[in-house]
Amino acid sequence: MVRTEKQTYEVVVVGGGTAGLSAALVLGRSRRSVLVVDAGEPRNAPAAHMQGYPSRDGMPPAEFLAEVRREVTGYGVELVRDRVTAAEPDASGEFDVAFAGGGRVHARRLVVATGLVDELPEIPGVAERWGKDVIHCPYCHGYEVRDEPIGVLYGSASGIHQALLFSQLSDDVTLFLHEADEDELPDADWQMLAAAGVSVVSGTVAGLVVEDDRLTGVRLTGGRVVARSVFVVPTRMVPRDSLLAALGARTKETPAGPFVDVDPTGLTSVPGVWAVGNAAGPAEQVVNAASAGYRAGVFINMDLLHTDLERAVEERRSGVFSPEGERAVARALAKTASA
Ligand SMILES: Cc1cc2nc3c(=O)[nH]c(=O)nc-3n(C[C@H](O)[C@H](O)[C@H](O)COP(=O)(O)OP(=O)(O)OC[C@H]3O[C@@H](n4cnc5c(N)ncnc54)[C@H](O)[C@@H]3O)c2cc1C
Structure with a gap:
């Protein structure tokens, strides 16, 4: 033109x-x-x-x-x-x-x-996997990852909401507290997470484990890897x-x-x-x-x-x-x- x-x-x-x-x-x-x-x-x-x-x-x-x-x-x-x-x-x-x-x-x-x-959390691997197996929205990608082992990054109170929403799509949802202390979560949140069957992992997330172009785990500081094929992050x-x-x-x-x-x-x-x-x-x-x-x-x-x-x-x-x-x-x- x-x-x-x-x-x-x-x-x-x-x-x-x-x-x-x-x-x-x-x-x-x-x-x-x-x-x-x-x-x-x-x-x-x-x-x-x-x-x-x-x-x-x-x-x-x-x-x-x-x-x-x-x-x-x-x-x-x-x-x-x-x-x-x-x-x-x-x-x-x-x-x-x-x-x-x-x-x-x-x-x-x-x-x-x-x-x-x-703007994505500054965790190694998140930007590279964004829109693939690092996601943010249960309505955009949730059904596609149903029944998979899903990790949810806690960045703020919305992380609780996300974990609860994804628990409707999979029985295997883990909330990573990352930089938050267990004490920061009110009792009501712990009760909701327990009722929804969401497990909670303490410790800072250090990076993602990717094998054959697929997310396989979330690595914590100290080296522990929690096997996950999907990671939900707040943006x-x-x-x-x-x-x-x-x-x-x-x-x-x-x-x-x-x-x-x-x-x-x-x-x-x-x-x-x-x-x-x-x-x-x-x-x-x-x-x-x-x-x-x-x-x-x-x-x-x-x-x-x-x-x-x-x-x-x-x-x-x-x-x-x-x-x-x-x-x-x-x-x-x-x-x-x-x-
Ligand atoms: C990973 C991911 C997956 C998603 N999946 C879904 C899904 O499955 N279903 C769904 O409903 N929603 C999904 N969404 C949300 C969806 O992307 C938005 O709803 C949609 O893109 C909004 O459309 P828009 O036209 O407002 O903005 P955009 O689609 O972002 O378009 C804006 C356009 O404006 C252009 N632009 C910006 N500044 C300028 C400028 N100064 N001059 C000229 N051009 C400019 C940009 O380059 C871009 O092309 C997803 C979002 C993400 C991040």
Whole structure:
């Protein structure tokens, strides 16, 4: 694709994962001019399979996104592999968008769908096995590891919750206290763990044992190895929100830390800027990200329609028939007629 200097799009979508592409799909089908800029690092890329998306359960994530890209380009959406480095509002409340590759475009509305980064515990072997046999989510990978010997790393109170959730999938779950003392766990937790049949191992986890490209054990300081084929770790979920922060978007506290504050349509506190998917919430699975993107797309289309119509009505009222005004009226009427 050739991007000319300051080419204008009705919508620029930053991030071409599920959330961004879903917004682009609705907007493309509404005949909006849409550019999706994607750096190509979706969160679930390390996983071989994507679970829990009705009709696509088990599909490789890369195949799923390739299919959605094919769908959106069918409606005229433009895709570019690049990274947006800045999105600055201009005097009219629209946006100048700059790319790492050097180009710039103008956007009337912005969708920030940049996802999040999972910061992993610094335990040797964890990063290498991430998304394979080191996992974090019972809903993403739990069924696939049912009945296996599962280890759960205690990093905070959520480790108890994870151990209890995984105990529903396997009778052989061990909670590794790692850097926590036994005394830190309240009696109620010990009782729940015992009731769920979860065993508890004290001592710092020093690393993972991997043989023939498979996790076989969790090694403690001192050398003891507990045989495990799956290791569940907590991650620190950090939104990729530097563009939103630079735009001054308000944040809100979540159990995972601050995330951008959005209304039910995904609109941020900055007029004209929507945020969807994991950029706007730590708990969004693929199906939720698709839903959030879709909803934002619908509301952006309405917002543009009303903005153009109100301007056109105002111009007619004041007797100003600029070529832009005529075009806006014609475009709005044509869209209404074909809706
Ligand atoms: C290992 C693992 C396995 C998972 N498995 C499942 C599963 O089985 N089922 C499920 O429902 N969920 C699963 N998830 C969760 C799933 O990854 C997220 O729900 C989903 O990726 C959220 O989609 P998104 O579009 O918000 O973000 P992403 O998919 O992360 O996409 C964001 C995109 O934006 C791009 N981007 C970021 N910044 C910029 C920028 N400045 N300019 C341009 N592009 C940018 C990124 O490169 C990326 O391509 C899993 C997560 C992990 C970590």
